[in-house]
Amino acid sequence: MYPQASHSDPALYLARTRPDHPVMFFDPARLGATARRFLRGFPGMVTYAVKANPSREVLDNLVASGVRGFDVASPAEIALVRDAGAGLDLHYNNPVRSRGEVAEGVRAGVASWSVDCLSELDKLGAPRVAGEEVAVRLALPVKGAHYDFGEKFGLAPAPAAALLAEVARRGFQPAICFHPGTQCADPEAWAAYIGAAADVARQAGVRLARLNVGGGFASHRDGAAPDLEAIFARIGGMADAAFDVPPGLVCEPGRAMVAESFTLGLRIKAIRGDGSVFLNDGLYGGLAELRDIGPNTRLRVLAPDGQPREAAPCPRVGFGPTCDSLDRLPEPLNLPGDVQEGDFVLIEGMGAYSLAIATRFNGYGVGEVVTLATPGAQG
Numbered sequence: 001m002y003p004q005a006s007h008s009d010p011a012l013y014l015a016r017t018r019p020d021h022p023v024m025f026f027d028p029a030r031l032g033a034t035a036r037r038f039l040r041g042f043p044g045m046v047t048y049a050v051k052a053n054p055s056r057e058v059l060d061n062l063v064a065s066g067v068r069g070f071d072v073a074s075p076a077e078i079a080l081v082r083d084a085g086a087g088l089d090l091h092y093n094n095p096v097r098s099r100g101e102v103a104e105g106v107r108a109g110v111a112s113w114s115v116d117c118l119s120e121l122d123k124l125g126a127p128r129v130a131g132e133e134v135a136v137r138l139a140l141p142v143k144g145a146h147y148d149f150g151e152k153f154g155l156a157p158a159p160a161a162a163l164l165a166e167v168a169r170r171g172f173q174p175a176i177c178f179h180p181g182t183q184c185a186d187p188e189a190w191a192a193y194i195g196a197a198a199d200v201a202r203q204a205g206v207r208l209a210r211l212n213v214g215g216g217f218a219s220h221r222d223g224a225a226p227d228l229e230a231i232f233a234r235i236g237g238m239a240d241a242a243f244d245v246p247p248g249l250v251c252e253p254g255r256a257m258v259a260e261s262f263t264l265g266l267r268i269k270a271i272r273g274d275g276s277v278f279l280n281d282g283l284y285g286g287l288a289e290l291r292d293i294g295p296n297t298r299l300r301v302l303a304p305d306g307q308p309r310e311a312a313p314c315p316r317v318g319f320g321p322t323c324d325s326l327d328r329l330p331e332p333l334n335l336p337g338d339v340q341e342g343d344f345v346l347i348e349g350m351g352a353y354s355l356a357i358a359t360r361f362n363g364y365g366v367g368e369v370v371t372l373a374t375p376g377a378q379g
Ligand SMILES: *Cc1c(COP(=O)(O)O)cnc(C)c1O
Pocket: 049, 051, 052, 071, 093, 094, 179, 181, 182, 183, 214, 215, 216, 217, 252, 253, 254, 255, 256, 352
């Protein structure tokens, strides 16, 4: 378990301990609140995509908040979920599995799989338990996300219909899944997919048992927070409109579930004469994802004693701490004009695809993770 801080504000922790290494702050109350928001608002089953942040604290918190299903992509992720609680549903939605991985999934009780080609369906053999589900992964050229998940996996509607018919013929419970793209916030992306999924099911002559609408759901990296309830409403309304008998809906947010519950605390190691800054973490550590999905502008700068720097912001080139020249932030950082060496930078919304992919290259990387106290409960 992460060590417990005695207060709820990362700034206090930084001012008291003045760490030279990057610190990730976990806010369990925030995670529980996001899980409950999904459970309350999404018109179907809420599962969590483990890859976004597989830490034990996160899985335990989600189980305690009522999440019963987990999207897993490997035997190692299956083992993490099995350790987190009995009776949790495993959705093995990585559409490429070795035969050994299929066998491990079967042993672990997986009863929901996804496929996007006949050879992967062949690997699954015949259903082992009543209601064992196979979802055909659909891919459309839909815009609205930061990068296109359809590039690697998924079938166009016509071949998806042929595979779906074969899934049903083999006695599996037929389903369709898709992923509109990570950080997708446009309800119309889901609506387009749901309409296409209904057409695919009709073409296959199959009554769809479930429709998995993937992740996306965006997270708050800039500007206003995304309107999750508007996305939920569009998904539910479109499923009712597109199908004669609407299938059970499933979602599998990763990023949107976990991002808000972590804040990354960095320190400014050096400021160069040209104004560029060197941070104590970069693209090989907790900021790895910036290269792929762009900057997170929700940051504040604190003097070493924890007081906020408040001068008008100006852009500076930002570097990470390693000796690799690739370790440079893709966009300038907007930092207050009075920023100084030794200041702390707190970046909110950093729980997804950060700890999960950070390395210790060159001896750097996130050095500490602490759990924040619940506001109002600290001493
Ligand atoms: C990664 C992934 C997710 C989660 O995506 P987010 O953009 O983090 O919500 C959901 N489903 C599948 C199949 C995935 O591969």
